[in-house]
Amino acid sequence: AQSVAQPEDQVNVAEGNPLTVKCTYSVSGNPYLFWYVQYPNRGLQFLLKYITGDNLVKGSYGFEAEFNKSQTSFHLKKPSALVSDSALYFCAVRDFTSGTYKYIFGTGTRLKVLA
């Protein structure tokens, strides 16, 4: 079965420092991978996706993610963190093994950017 894992419940980083939020996946076939962000009591907002092509994907708000097939990872990165980046981040994979499209989410990583 397709799955994603986010090994860190929380990541703390100082403002201005680079940040990384980790995601690993397990899929059969070529993965369709996504990152979303959630602010308190809000829905999820799409940040970026990897379908095919360049392993470095650029997304919204200065975020990017690196797809690594050999390590089955899709880590989210940002060169310089802002306090306003503090939120809950979800990695997701699109699953088609049942003949219909489903999206499977990780458990989320809470990012805290400290001023």
Add this chain to the structure above:
Amino acid sequence: DGGITQSPKYLFRKEGQNVTLSCEQNLNHDAMYWYRQDPGQGLRLIYYSQIVNDFQKGDIAEGYSVSREKKESFPLTVTSAQKNPTAFYLCACSGTYDTGELFFGEGSRLTVL
């Protein structure tokens, strides 16, 4: 503006009552999804629908029901059979046959008193 709308934002219910959460989209997307979010558990799929008049159970469908009579609407009913219904419920939609991402509503928080 195109988007996906959930209502109500907050809902309180007594034990033993059924409640229905509304989800409407005007993005012309075929596929719609309901997720439940609990602290520390991420998003869990309740039901999903790829096309009008058809839907499938997700991982935690027990105690829930849905209908898909119109393309733009996918209401979720939380029945009295759902043992622990207090949660944050998220509706989403996507284009079925493209590589598209999910678009989410703002969520509905259900509290059982």
